[in-house]
Amino acid sequence: MLRCTGLTKSFGGVQVLKDFSIGFTNKDIARVGIIGPNGAGKTTLFNILTGFLRPDTGRCFFGNHEITHLSPYQIAQLGVVRTFQDLRLILQIPVLENVLLGRPRQHGEKLLRAISRFSVAKEETQNRKDAMLLLEFVGLESKAKVLAGELSYGQQKLLALACCLATGAQVLLLDEPVAGVHPKMALRILDLLRQLHTEGKLVIFIEHDISAIRHAADEVIVMDNGQLIARGKPNEVLERPEIMEAYLA
Amino acid sequence: MTYLLHILSLIGIFSICAAGANIVTGYAGLVSIAQAAFFGVGAYTTALVAIDLNAPFPFGLVAAMTTAAVAAMLLAALSLRLGHDYFVIATIGFQLIVWSVLNNWQSVTRGAFGIPGIPPLSLMGFAIRSQWAVTLLILVSAAAVFWVCHRLVNSPYGRVLKSIREDEPFAQTLGKNTLSFKISAFAVCGALAGVAGCLYAHFSAFIDPTSFTISESVFILSIVIIGGAGNVWGPAAGAVVLVALPEILRFVGLPSVVAANVRQILYGTLLLVMLMVRPRGLIGKYNLGR
Numbered sequence: 001m002l003r004c005t006g007l008t009k010s011f012g013g014v015q016v017l018k019d020f021s022i023g024f025t026n027k028d029i030a031r032v033g034i035i036g037p038n039g040a041g042k043t044t045l046f047n048i049l050t051g052f053l054r055p056d057t058g059r060c061f062f063g064n065h066e067i068t069h070l071s072p073y074q075i076a077q078l079g080v081v082r083t084f085q086d087l088r089l090i091l092q093i094p095v096l097e098n099v100l101l102g103r104p105r106q107h108g109e110k111l112l113r114a115i116s117r118f119s120v121a122k123e124e125t126q127n128r129k130d131a132m133l134l135l136e137f138v139g140l141e142s143k144a145k146v147l148a149g150e151l152s153y154g155q156q157k158l159l160a161l162a163c164c165l166a167t168g169a170q171v172l173l174l175d176e177p178v179a180g181v182h183p184k185m186a187l188r189i190l191d192l193l194r195q196l197h198t199e200g201k202l203v204i205f206i207e208h209d210i211s212a213i214r215h216a217a218d219e220v221i222v223m224d225n226g227q228l229i230a231r232g233k234p235n236e237v238l239e240r241p242e243i244m245e246a247y248l249a
Numbered sequence: 250m251t252y253l254l255h256i257l258s259l260i261g262i263f264s265i266c267a268a269g270a271n272i273v274t275g276y277a278g279l280v281s282i283a284q285a286a287f288f289g290v291g292a293y294t295t296a297l298v299a300i301d302l303n304a305p306f307p308f309g310l311v312a313a314m315t316t317a318a319v320a321a322m323l324l325a326a327l328s329l330r331l332g333h334d335y336f337v338i339a340t341i342g343f344q345l346i347v348w349s350v351l352n353n354w355q356s357v358t359r360g361a362f363g364i365p366g367i368p369p370l371s372l373m374g375f376a377i378r379s380q381w382a383v384t385l386l387i388l389v390s391a392a393a394v395f396w397v398c399h400r401l402v403n404s405p406y407g408r409v410l411k412s413i414r415e416d417e418p419f420a421q422t423l424g425k426n427t428l429s430f431k432i433s434a435f436a437v438c439g440a441l442a443g444v445a446g447c448l449y450a451h452f453s454a455f456i457d458p459t460s461f462t463i464s465e466s467v468f469i470l471s472i473v474i475i476g477g478a479g480n481v482w483g484p485a486a487g488a489v490v491l492v493a494l495p496e497i498l499r500f501v502g503l504p505s506v507v508a509a510n511v512r513q514i515l516y517g518t519l520l521l522v523m524l525m526v527r528p529r530g531l532i533g534k535y536n537l538g539r
Contacts, residue, residue: 050422076424088419090412092534100405101412102423108405109425111433115400124405167423 001025001202002049002080002171007058009044009226017041017048017055018226024171024204030197032204033217033234035247040223042206043085046173050082051075062171077104082173083160085206091149095140095159098148099131100124102166134162138192154185161192172196174205178212190216210238222247254384258452260492261387262445265394267472267484269441274470275478275533276402277434278414280333283324283340284469286347287439289461291317291446293351296364296456306371306451313450314443320347321439325432344463351458363457370451387448391485394441399481401437410434414479475523477533486531494519 003023009016020041024032034042047053049060051072059068067075090098106127107113108120135141138158143151148159157177164172177193178186186209193203193216207213213220213234220237222230224246230237237243270284291313298309328339351358358364370377370386377383401407412420413427420427450456468491476487498512523530 052418071426072418072421073424073426076422081424082422084418084422088416088422090415090419092415093408093411097408101408101420101425103405104424106405109409109430111401111406111437114404114406115397117400117404120404163423 002060002062002204004045004049004055004060005058007045007048007055007060009041009048009053009055016044016226017058020045020058020226020228022221022228022231024202029218030200030202031193031217032202032219032221033213034204034206034221034223035208035210035213036223037247039225041226042223043175045223046082046175046206049075050080050173076167076169079168079170080173081164081167081169081171083157083164083175083177085175085179087153087156087160089148089156089159089163091147093148094145095148095151096128096131096135096144098159099134099162099166100127102163103127103130104167131162131166134165137165137195138162139188152185154181154189157181157185157189158192161189165196170200171202171204174203176207177205178207178209186212187215214238251380254380256493256496258384258387260488261384261391262449262452263469263472263492264485264488265391265448266442266445267469267476267488268391268394268398268481269438269445270469271473271478271481271484272398272401272410272441273434273438274473275480275483276407276410276414277431279329279431279434280337280470281324281340281435281438282337282463282466282470283321283344283347284438284442285461285463285465286344287317287321287442288446288449288465288469289347289351289456289458290320290439291443292450292456292461293358293364293446294443295447295450296367297357299368299451300364300366305374306447309451310444310447313447314440317443317446318436318439321435321442322432325435329428329431341463344466348458348462351461358458361458363455365455367450367454367456369454370448383452387452390444390448394444395481395485398441402481406430411479471520473530474533475520475530477530479534480530480532483530483533490531 001024005021007017007020036042044053048055051070055068059066061067062078062080065078107123113120132141132144135144138161140155140158143155148156151159178189190212196203217234220234221228222237222243229246230243266284266288273279273281294313294316295309298304298312324340324343328336331339352360370383377386409420409425409430413430417427472484472487472491475490476485477483495512495516498515503511
């Protein structure tokens with residue numbers, strides 16, 4: 001479904017990814033957790049897979065499409081969306097509007113349609129209904145009219161997830177979805193990730209919290225120094241002393 | 250009364266021009282100092298079409314909107330890939346190029362002599378000569394422009410523009426082709442400047458390059474900032490203040506030797522105070538200086 005081969009990426013003299021190859025499918029595995037120490041190359045991998053960075057060498061594919069040199073918006077339109085470590089939302093507009101922004105192929109986003117409003121009102125009504133369903137899914141329906149900037153940090157993480165889901169993308173790349181969040185809220189977010197399995201989504205998330213990986217991931221990938229050092233079921237991989245040593249180091 | 254109608258007409262024309270700048274600056278978050286260039290392209294197109302082709306006002310209006318929109322899209326397509334600060338410099342460069350063309354292309358624009366004898370506004374074959382009727386037509390045009398802007402910014406299209414202003418990577422990761430939205434915002438900006446230029450050419454009956462200098466671009470941007478960027482009605486408020494203020498200062502009773510300079514100082518001071526005390530402008534939602 002989503003794969004990359006032979007990726008290398010350097011910043012200055014530091015090689016962040018070293019001949020990195022990996023493939024993901026949602027046939028058996030729906031949630032993949034990526035762990036690794038700081039500087040392991042996790043976020044760089046996400047940036048390359050979503051078009052925010054170009055690899056020095058190597059190629060990326062989503063299904064039959066090569067996405068190596070596509071722009072972020074083109075990759076998102078194909079069905080790969082992401083969240084960022086530093087939360088990115090439109091804080092000055094209401095929560096519902098943020099989710100509506102994610103809806104793909106809106107007639108009202110075309111200039112002349114926006115002015116004439118031809119067939120826009122009906123579509124907007126339907127989009128608002130769909131967006132409210134997503135807000136209900138993440139538990140933010142009561143905050144629909146509140147400005148996104150007035151939400152708590154944990155609620156903003158939920159909103160970021162709802163925005164990604166609004167795009168209808170098949171693959172969600174979530175960069176530390178529960179970092180810095182109250183444990184109860186973290187549990188809620190992780191439970192939501194588990195529920196996405198039924199919708200056929202592939203969720204790949206970077207996380208430093210081992211318990212979060214154990215709770216929500218079907219598979220764990222361990223990265224260190226720009227390389228893949230282990231991959232497998234969390235209970236098996238996270239029991240291996242050499243893995244934990246590399247991670248904790 | 251004629252004097253007041255004249256001021257009111259200028260407020261209408263500059264609020265239309267600033268409404269276009271507000272789409273780009275207030276909603277898409279792009280600072281452009283080339284609005285007077287689009288305004289000039291619209292005015293000169295109108296003048297040439299009206300005099301050389303003897304075409305009616307609606308035809309001139311469409312021609313002015315088209316040429317100004319194309320000029321704006323050209324600027325956007327060429328320079329939007331630059332970083333923010335460099336983009337602003339590119340818009341200044343474009344403004345200077347357009348002004349130079351207007352000032353030097355003698356065979357078409359008559360250079361510094363300008364184009365006199367632009368016919369008055371006319372609708373369905375009837376020339377509008379009464380100052381009241383001209384002012385009314387300009388204000389009705391301004392109302393129509395603000396209605397269009399209101400629909401635009403309160404649509405899914407406007408939502409994407411706001412997202413580009415606030416966080417472009419976020420918009421991209423949700424699948425929005427932000428470059429295309431920014432170019433189309435410039436097209437709107439140029440088209441509205443074209444409307445203003447068309448009205449201005451008919452209203453003043455004479456145009457020359459001094460009306461379309463970089464100072465005018467800064468003036469139009471000031472209207473957006475003082476009125477309130479990111480609010481549909483901000484440019485109207487800004488135009489009322491900035492067009493009327495210098496006129497009010499005429500009646501302060503300054504000695505005629507220093508009047509012009511003191512007026513400029515007072516005007517500049519007011520701008521500075523506004524930006525420091527109320528950076529979002531009179532009724533704005535977006536702080537351009539954050």
